[in-house]
Amino acid sequence: CLSSPLLAPTSSSTSQILYCANSIFKILFFQALQVARQFLLQQQQQQQVSGLKSPKRNDKQAALQVPVSVAMMTPQVITPQQMQQILQQQVLTPQQLQVLLQQQQALMLQQVIVSFTAGKMAIIGVLMSLNIPPQQQQVATQQLAFQQQLLQMQQLQQQHLLSLQRQGLLTIQPGQATLPLQPLAQGMIPTELQQLWKEVTSSHTAEEIASNNHSSLDLSTTCVSSSAPSKTSLIINSHASTNGQLSVHTPKRESLSHEEHSHSHPLYGHGVCKWPGCEAVCEDFQSFLKHLNNEHALDDRSTAQCRVQMQVVQQLELQLAKDKERLQAMMTHLHVKSTEPKATPQPLNLVSSVTLSKTASEASPQSLPHTPTTPTTPITPVIQGPSVITTTSMHNVEPIRRRCPNKYNVAISSADLAQNQEFYKNAEVRPPFTYASLIRQAILESPEKQLTLNEIYNWFTRMFAYFRRNAATWKNAVRHNLSLHKCFVRVENVKGAVWTVDELEFQKRRPQKISGNPSLIKNIQTSHTYCTPLNAALQASMADNSIPLYTTASMGNPTLGNLANAMREDLNGAMEHTNSNESDSSPGRSPMQAMHPVHVKEEPLDPDENEGPLSLVTTANHSPDFDHDRDYEDEPVNEDIE
DNA sequence: CAGTACATAAACACAG
């Protein structure tokens, strides 16, 4: 790629060659630079001026032509000796050589900067759009911040060179050549990293706006390893003024004053020089510039630092590429290419969140609790391809009214809840279950099949992170549901009142037609033998078809836990209630049967079921599980923490 | 389009 029309100083060609030349030039540049500098030192007295363009001229494009050509041609074949030859043949003055070298370096540094900046910006954008979990973002952020510091150092070097070039102060200071190389990682404290991160993001925004959104997303796919960035305005100085910090390295920089105004020099902050390992105190920006010119001139130390930084950059580049690859795989896995965001019930959003907030292993496509359209395709990973990576999916903690559009949402949730129980505990995602189902579940999970209101509250907050906020709302809803639905029976107790579930009423609650395939009934038995995503999908499919699950095996199956069992009962209730006595199938009802509903809601049907002279019997054998629940109650429910 | 289920908000009563 170095042999193509690289010498044309156009943006596109320059950008293309820049990347190609990067790796080669990285290796050869400093070598050549050293040789050239040696040569310069030797030839310093000759002072032969032979009609080269002045380095101060405004025509930066023309000025860049020579270095571009040198930079692009030499890396292929040049050796230090050849470099010398070239330099001699061209009969350049030391100043001119210096200019050339600086321009080469500037160009190369620009290339590196742009390359990494583009990749960095893309990654930042992806991270932000994806709401990557904090851990991953932290890693990426640290990497990028480190990268940014490296790039800023390079920028400063470049700017420094250019300023020197402009002022005609291009002299080598041999005395500095022997200064020891300082560790580059020095002085990288977290606060600096944070600041850098902020700078990066802010400049990214401005850059995106200024560059008309051209490059940011395109580069996201090519990132660091991009071979041909589509937009190269960032590299060439034409848009330097729009690039914020990137404008620093433009040879044309008309304004040190601008920097003085903004005092936003990447290498200057909090009154200290942020050159790696320097941390020299500079009162003001002017002194800082002086310090830069004096201490961080183009010398052995600086070049060595740059060299090390380049190696660091290379490492980061590799790592970034890996991370990018991983991210790509994640995005692919999560079906980012979604077309219809609203087409799917909520559990998909949940999965997206669970994937992003928990371990990736939990995010296998099979675990998507979406509802397969047919029972025969329960484990098809990508059926509807919903948008799982959306900001709404990550911030759907607001009390948005989002009932599951599916009429059997409760039934679907039976498997879903069991499958994502841990997820709901941790992710602030609204469970796609009705309050009634949840209340019933809470009650049925209790050993006595009865709970006080407060215990129900605790169950909600314990089982669902979503219910740790907006307590007033959902608690009111719980009370409302308890009062409204006849399936919830209030029973006076010694300790007060407890709530129980009238299964018959609950199953009466939602008369639905049975349209499912009865052959799937046995599938549920086999399916919940394995607590696998397939299990969830199968059950979800069955739930979707309202298959009755009158299987005693489903009861008390520890594989899916009580939650799933109860929800399976819920599933039973979802279908047309043909059997009026399957409420007896619930094995755990016996304690409740002794209860006496003090308060019977209007039109109490079949009071024979709750005949009550023994009403207070069970209250005597107070279950220690209540104390067990108390343990959770003691936990501060930070629902009011917004 | 009507009916139903559900969520949400709010008013109210009552007891501790």
Place this chain on the structure above:
DNA sequence: CCTGTGTTTATGTACT
């Protein structure tokens, strides 16, 4: 008076 509990009504949304 405050808080928690419980009931009821109203309203809006989504689905059938």
